[in-house]
Amino acid sequence: MASTAIAIHQPQATKRSDEVVIIGGGLAGLFCALKLAPKAVTVLAAAPIGRGASSAWAQAGIAAAVGPGDTIESHVNDTIVAGDGIVDEEIIHMMASEASDRIHDLLGYGVPFDRDLEGHLAVSREAAHSESRIVRVKGDMAGRAIMEALVASVRKTPSIRVLEGYVVEDLIVEDGRVTGVIARDKAGSGEELHRVTGSNVVMATGGIGHLYEVTTNPTEARGGGIGMAARAGARMADMEFVQFHPTAINVGKDPAPLATEALRGHGATLHNAAGERFMLPLHKDAELAPRDVVARGIFAEVKAGRGAFLDCRTAVHDFAAEFPTVFGYCTEAGIDPVTEMIPVIPAAHYFMGGIWTDINGRSSLPGFWACGECTSTGAHGANRLASNSLLEAVVFSARIAEALKAEIKPDAPENWQDGSVTTTEYLTENDHPNMVALRQTMSANLGVLRDGEGMREALNTILHLARESHSVRFDNVITTAKLIAVCALNRTESRGGHFRTDFPEEHAEWKRRTLVTLEQAHAIIPDLLEG
Numbered sequence: 001m002a003s004t005a006i007a008i009h010q011p012q013a014t015k016r017s018d019e020v021v022i023i024g025g026g027l028a029g030l031f032c033a034l035k036l037a038p039k040a041v042t043v044l045a046a047a048p049i050g051r052g053a054s055s056a057w058a059q060a061g062i063a064a065a066v067g068p069g070d071t072i073e074s075h076v077n078d079t080i081v082a083g084d085g086i087v088d089e090e091i092i093h094m095m096a097s098e099a100s101d102r103i104h105d106l107l108g109y110g111v112p113f114d115r116d117l118e119g120h121l122a123v124s125r126e127a128a129h130s131e132s133r134i135v136r137v138k139g140d141m142a143g144r145a146i147m148e149a150l151v152a153s154v155r156k157t158p159s160i161r162v163l164e165g166y167v168v169e170d171l172i173v174e175d176g177r178v179t180g181v182i183a184r185d186k187a188g189s190g191e192e193l194h195r196v197t198g199s200n201v202v203m204a205t206g207g208i209g210h211l212y213e214v215t216t217n218p219t220e221a222r223g224g225g226i227g228m229a230a231r232a233g234a235r236m237a238d239m240e241f242v243q244f245h246p247t248a249i250n251v252g253k254d255p256a257p258l259a260t261e262a263l264r265g266h267g268a269t270l271h272n273a274a275g276e277r278f279m280l281p282l283h284k285d286a287e288l289a290p291r292d293v294v295a296r297g298i299f300a301e302v303k304a305g306r307g308a309f310l311d312c313r314t315a316v317h318d319f320a321a322e323f324p325t326v327f328g329y330c331t332e333a334g335i336d337p338v339t340e341m342i343p344v345i346p347a348a349h350y351f352m353g354g355i356w357t358d359i360n361g362r363s364s365l366p367g368f369w370a371c372g373e374c375t376s377t378g379a380h381g382a383n384r385l386a387s388n389s390l391l392e393a394v395v396f397s398a399r400i401a402e403a404l405k406a407e408i409k410p411d412a413p414e415n416w417q418d419g420s421v422t423t424t425e426y427l428t429e430n431d432h433p434n435m436v437a438l439r440q441t442m443s444a445n446l447g448v449l450r451d452g453e454g455m456r457e458a459l460n461t462i463l464h465l466a467r468e469s470h471s472v473r474f475d476n477v478i479t480t481a482k483l484i485a486v487c488a489l490n491r492t493e494s495r496g497g498h499f500r501t502d503f504p505e506e507h508a509e510w511k512r513r514t515l516v517t518l519e520q521a522h523a524i525i526p527d528l529l530e531g
């Protein structure tokens with residue numbers, strides 16, 4: 001192994017090298033590493049790259065205004081409407097403008113995006129997009145195809161060293177600058193801690209779904225990277241905004257498999273057990289209403305015991321060919337979507353909050369950058385527009401690479417990849433015994449519908465679990481949960497993914513993003529608990 005990855009028991013002083021340390025092997029982390037070539041990069045990933053990442057599970061694809069008649073302005077406008085008043089317009093304009101270039105980068109790395117008969121990129125329609133603009137692969141295989149192509153490119157790139165099965169537990173901060181990470185091997189069950197240092201650290205650890213009982217996210221998506229950054233003093237943003245996917249397949253699996261929104265884009269409809277199409281009276285766009293509206297509609301039916309079902313029987317003609325992933329999930333669960341309706345339930349799916357970054361992916365801490373779902377760049381506001389997240393991951397990771405390439409002079413040494421460690425076994429993250437209690441309180445009190453009393457109960461539970469932690473990894477996870485609870489209690493209105501039954505309206509004075517450090521959050525907890 002190269003000299004910068006050494007086994008330690010106690011943190012020790014470091015000599016800074018030029019290498020960039022990237023935490024996370026999903027789309028954001030790997031794209032950043034590829035874009036940084038030929039600069040020396042070490043990627044640490046909790047699971048083998050391409051696995052344990054939401055990126056590989058993405059079904060619909062990437063939003064980009066590349067279809068006939070579509071425009072960047074239209075993409076920007078749709079995003080602003082979905083984001084419910086708090087999208088950063090400069091950020092989304094930049095992101096939509098750079099989408100086409102990043103799609104072409106992905107084609108260059110070998111991603112086989114679907115084409116029409118004339119050879120142009122084929123685009124599909126998704127909820128809340130006013131045009132067809134989702135670039136896809138074989139219907140619902142976008143994530144898997146993108147990650148296969150990127151993993152193959154990473155393995156061939158000599159400047160990228162990959163440490164797989166390494167769970168990062170802490171950031172090293174020296175004189176106010178982030179200079180490296182402390183990681184544990186064997187998918188986090190190793191005895192020894194490893195210290196990996198570099199000139200800059202990029203966080204790309206993905207989302208938080210596993211803080212909730214029902215989620216579409218892989219086990220690794222539990223907010224550890226976000227909590228680690230908060231503990232190191234980084235500024236966080238919009239932590240109250242969690243997006244629930246309306247249509248996870250309700251067959252009691254953890255994580256819950258997803259029935260992509262594209263099915264509703266194709267005309268699939270939602271019904272309760274009595275056969276009523278319950279979205280019709282709730283929104284003019286019925287099943288194609290914004291995600292949060294559909295999630296609340298389904299949640300109400302499930303809670304009332306009427307159940308919710310997705311009817312694809314007439315909308316999808318050749319299910320196995322058009323939606324092979326969903327078809328596979330259904331078949332595995334004993335459901336034939338050609339003849340039967342699919343039972344669905346809302347599930348924690350995407351996090352609009354996270355580590356605050358500027359337009360180039362720079363965090364508030366020197367030497368520390370972040371990209372992908374662990375960030376809050378302002379692109380999504382209070383509610384992400386479908387398929388904008390893969391786009392955000394590639395746009396910001398490319399901008400980080402561009403900024404760092406200008407800073408770092410030497411290229412990677414020739415034998416750089418010799419230090420790569422590949423894990424073939426796939427251990428999922430070991431659960432802390434209090435994870436069950438945490439997930440229960442998050443789902444019960446900080447889910448689709450929230451109120452002050454429930455959120456105060458959740459915050460008290462979280463504070464109790466934090467006191468009992470005795471594990472740095474759980475400290476990270478519980479810190480993220482705490483910030484979600486504090487920010488949700490503090491916002492006394494409903495907006496986007498944050499819906500309070502005790503404050504069901506939007507309020508003009510809340511038409512702003514939430515920016516907070518862990519220290520600031522701690523300072524307001526006593527007042528919030530008093531109510």
Ligand SMILES: Cc1cc2nc3c(=O)[nH]c(=O)nc-3n(C[C@H](O)[C@H](O)[C@H](O)COP(=O)(O)OP(=O)(O)OC[C@H]3O[C@@H](n4cnc5c(N)ncnc54)[C@H](O)[C@@H]3O)c2cc1C
Pocket residue numbers: 023024025026027028029044045046047049050051052053054055056057058059060061062063142143166167168169204205206207216217218220221224225258349350371372373374386387388389390391393
């Ligand atoms: C089922 C599903 C379908 C989706 N469909 C779409 C879609 O069609 N279009 C779209 O735009 N978005 C979609 N999304 C959202 C999108 O996939 C994610 O927002 C995006 O992939 C996040 O990429 P990322 O690189 O930030 O994180 P991820 O891809 O989740 O990667 C995170 C990486 O960090 C690693 N990691 C985590 N913690 C640690 C740690 N402590 N130490 C080391 N490594 C760590 C993980 O193992 C993983 O390698 C979907 C999400 C899901 C779950």
